[in-house]
Amino acid sequence: MNKFRLTRWLISLPPTLFLLIFFVVPSLIMIVTSFRYPGEYGGLAPLTAPETPEAAATQGDSGLYGLTLEAYRFFFSDILYAEIFLKSFVVAAASTLICLIMAYPVAMLIAQSAKKYRNLMILLVVLPFASNFLIRIYAWMIILGPESAFSHLINSILQLFGFEPVMLLFSPFAVLVGTVYVHLPFMILPLYTNLEKHDPVLLDAAQDLGANRWQRFWLVTWPQSLPGVYSGAALVFIPVLGMFAIPDILGGTGDILIGNLIKDQFLGTRDWPFGSTLSIMLMLAVLGVTGLFTLLARPRTPK
Amino acid sequence: MKHNRFLISFLCLLFIILAGCTSENQTSNNSSEKNGDVLRLFNWNNYISQQTIERFEQTCQCRVTQDYYSDNEELLAKLAAGASGYDLLVPTGDAMDTLIRQGALSTLDKSQITHLKNIDPNYLNTEFDPGNHYSVPYAYTTTLIGFNREKLAELGLPAASWAIIFEPEYLQKIKGRITVLDSQRELMAAALKYLGYSANDTDEAHWQQAKELIIRAKPYWAAFSNTSYIRELAVGNLWVAHGYSNDMYQAALDAKKTGRQFTVEFVIPAEGAVLSLDSMVLHHSGHRPDLAHRFINFMLEGANSAELTNLTGSGNPNLAARPYIHPEIVANPAIFPDAALLHRLEMLHDINHTQRRLLSRIWTEIKLR
Numbered sequence: 001m002n003k004f005r006l007t008r009w010l011i012s013l014p015p016t017l018f019l020l021i022f023f024v025v026p027s028l029i030m031i032v033t034s035f036r037y038p039g040e041y042g043g044l045a046p047l048t049a050p051e052t053p054e055a056a057a058t059q060g061d062s063g064l065y066g067l068t069l070e071a072y073r074f075f076f077s078d079i080l081y082a083e084i085f086l087k088s089f090v091v092a093a094a095s096t097l098i099c100l101i102m103a104y105p106v107a108m109l110i111a112q113s114a115k116k117y118r119n120l121m122i123l124l125v126v127l128p129f130a131s132n133f134l135i136r137i138y139a140w141m142i143i144l145g146p147e148s149a150f151s152h153l154i155n156s157i158l159q160l161f162g163f164e165p166v167m168l169l170f171s172p173f174a175v176l177v178g179t180v181y182v183h184l185p186f187m188i189l190p191l192y193t194n195l196e197k198h199d200p201v202l203l204d205a206a207q208d209l210g211a212n213r214w215q216r217f218w219l220v221t222w223p224q225s226l227p228g229v230y231s232g233a234a235l236v237f238i239p240v241l242g243m244f245a246i247p248d249i250l251g252g253t254g255d256i257l258i259g260n261l262i263k264d265q266f267l268g269t270r271d272w273p274f275g276s277t278l279s280i281m282l283m284l285a286v287l288g289v290t291g292l293f294t295l296l297a298r299p300r301t302p303k
Numbered sequence: 304m305k306h307n308r309f310l311i312s313f314l315c316l317l318f319i320i321l322a323g324c325t326s327e328n329q330t331s332n333n334s335s336e337k338n339g340d341v342l343r344l345f346n347w348n349n350y351i352s353q354q355t356i357e358r359f360e361q362t363c364q365c366r367v368t369q370d371y372y373s374d375n376e377e378l379l380a381k382l383a384a385g386a387s388g389y390d391l392l393v394p395t396g397d398a399m400d401t402l403i404r405q406g407a408l409s410t411l412d413k414s415q416i417t418h419l420k421n422i423d424p425n426y427l428n429t430e431f432d433p434g435n436h437y438s439v440p441y442a443y444t445t446t447l448i449g450f451n452r453e454k455l456a457e458l459g460l461p462a463a464s465w466a467i468i469f470e471p472e473y474l475q476k477i478k479g480r481i482t483v484l485d486s487q488r489e490l491m492a493a494a495l496k497y498l499g500y501s502a503n504d505t506d507e508a509h510w511q512q513a514k515e516l517i518i519r520a521k522p523y524w525a526a527f528s529n530t531s532y533i534r535e536l537a538v539g540n541l542w543v544a545h546g547y548s549n550d551m552y553q554a555a556l557d558a559k560k561t562g563r564q565f566t567v568e569f570v571i572p573a574e575g576a577v578l579s580l581d582s583m584v585l586h587h588s589g590h591r592p593d594l595a596h597r598f599i600n601f602m603l604e605g606a607n608s609a610e611l612t613n614l615t616g617s618g619n620p621n622l623a624a625r626p627y628i629h630p631e632i633v634a635n636p637a638i639f640p641d642a643a644l645l646h647r648l649e650m651l652h653d654i655n656h657t658q659r660r661l662l663s664r665i666w667t668e669i670k671l672r
Contacts, residue, residue, distance in 0.1 A: 037656075038656040038659075038660070039656070040655060040656060041379070041383075041401050041404075041405060041653075042379065042380070042383065043383060074660065074664075078664065080664065080667055080668055080671060081667075083671060084667065084671060087671070141531065145535075145540055146479075146540050147538065147539070147540055167479045167525065169525075169526075170479075170525045170526035248485075249531075251526070252524075252525065252526050253521050253522075253524050253525070253526060253527060253670070254521075254670065254671065254672075255670075256667065256670035256671060260670075261667060264487075264663060264666070265663065267374075267376045267380070268376065268486070268487055268663075269487070269659045269660065269662070269663040270376070270656075270659060271656065271659055271660055271663065274660060274663075
């Protein structure tokens with residue numbers, strides 16, 4: 001009994017240490033950072049006043065030391081930041097929904113194919129990961145560009161129906177295309193893992209009891225697949241929420257997400273405390289969403 | 304010379320994460336190379352010609368190694384994270400100002416820099432380093448307007464004013480065919496200049512005015528772009544872009560080489576613009592100030608300095624270099640502005656943290672509205 005417990009401890013020690021070092025410690029650093037003053041040259045202002053004027057000059061003396069709630073006050077002083085959070089949530093939710101709608105048929109198709117083809121199909125789904133993320137996003141720039149064949153096709157169809165031609169690149173549409181394209185495999189894989197385990201006998205039974213195709217899907221397959229849906233949704237929603245490269249490359253003049261804002265704080269603005277505050281707010285939001293998904297994805301026992 | 308911001312951000316974030324490991328690597332590199340005759344340069348991407356490097360290596364019987372940065376913020380972030388052992392850096396004015404105030408630079412021994420007289424006095428004694436105790440000008444870019452000449456002529460639009468970027472009456476003809484820089488300071492500077500203020504104005508009321516101007520013009524812009532405009536301008540997708548002179552030079556060259564039906568040109572707006580002067584400075588962590596001085600003096604020779612301009616289209620503050628530069632580059636007033644035009648160019652100053660926070664909020668508002 002005792003020996004068994006020791007083994008369990010030893011096995012769980014490395015992952016616990018990993019989380020402690022790479023999650024808890026950085027989070028604590030971030031929390032402390034959010035309560036400090038930004039340094040004059042970026043970084044952080046010293047906690048205590050420098051002793052000599054020379055030290056003050058090299059450290060970037062702003063005359064402000066110690067801890068402060070200033071960054072939080074600044075965050076709540078303007079509705080602007082709440083708007084960006086809301087917008088990022090809407091983009092993340094839309095991407096998740098589109099991914100779900102596109103991934104479900106693919107996952108079903110793979111799950112229902114003959115066993116010998118399944119591995120090949122899964123390989124094809126993850127194959128895009130073999131090329132660099134940025135290169136794939138840049139490729140979309142060319143595909144969606146105003147002089148591309150794809151743009152010409154879309155615009156000639158639009159003109160046929162009497163609509164004005166549209167600019168595909170540098171638009172919210174392009175951002176959605178990018179996020180959906182990049183995250184689609186993250187939705188397909190958990191869905192497939194789930195769908196593959198379904199017992200086909202249940203569908204036969206439903207058919208015997210008089211259920212048509214739709215009823216069989218909605219009453220038998222869909223409820224069983226919900227855990228897969230939830231984990232896929234979490235794998236898409238959370239990364240999209242913090243995404244900054246896709247809106248930077250494909251987005252237009254209005255496509256700023258919370259990730260872009262945080263990135264700006266650490267580079268262009270050199271305001272680490274405010275960047276940390278934004279990150280903490282984002283983390284709280286993500287934790288909230290994850291909590292919700294975990295709650296929903298819990299396997300339901302019939303009792 | 305400002306490049307690809309998000310790539311940098313990736314690298315920088317990675318760098319900040321790996322700061323600890325990186326500084327260790329750095330030190331181990333140093334110790335292995337300390338004893339050889341090696342000059343270590345920390346330079347912009349593509350900011351020196353390979354021939355120049357080879358020639359210097361022959362004259363000094365030493366080796367030159369280079370590390371690169373693509374943005375002043377990246378340079379400062381890497382140095383702040385502990386990167387060291389660099390003999391020479393090439394920062395832009397405001398970043399150099401920060402480095403000087405941090406005490407990160409060593410003073411120059413001017414007796415070893417005999418060719419300093421080659422530099423146009425207009426580019427000496429800048430507000431960042433009066434008396435040039437720390438810095439020797441290397442090259443510069445201006446932030447200006449690049450445009451498709453045939454298209455603008457066809458539409459009858461003027462290019463030599465910031466109005467083309469901010470006035471809806473012009474913008475409606477080029478809607479979706481124009482980008483501006485994704486840089487808080489540069490775009491604000493353009494708006495402030497158009498409103499008749501200094502690019503370094505920090506009056507909040509003026510910033511708000513500039514913000515209104517930008518928000519009014521924004522619906523007509525295709526995107527905020529720091530690098531993609533070069534290609535898009537050269538293939539004809541864009542008709543107007545706000546960007547850096549060396550990038551515009553590249554776009555013009557690309558359009559010409561691929562035999563397009565149009566020409567890309569660029570012009571400094573009449574209201575004035577931002578000048579970014581990059582200077583060679585000695586970092587205090589360098590091990591070979593002697594080689595660094597020799598390199599500075601070598602780069603001040605006309606023929607060597609000219610190679611950079613012929614390669615990248617950057618502005619050249621070196622008067623002795625003029626005879627070696629392609630005549631069509633010298634003749635371009637956007638690269639070599641005359642005294643009157645030069646007078647209307649401003650170098651950006653660093654702003655303090657309260658101003659940075661405020662500007663960031665204005666910027667967020669601009670992006671969101």
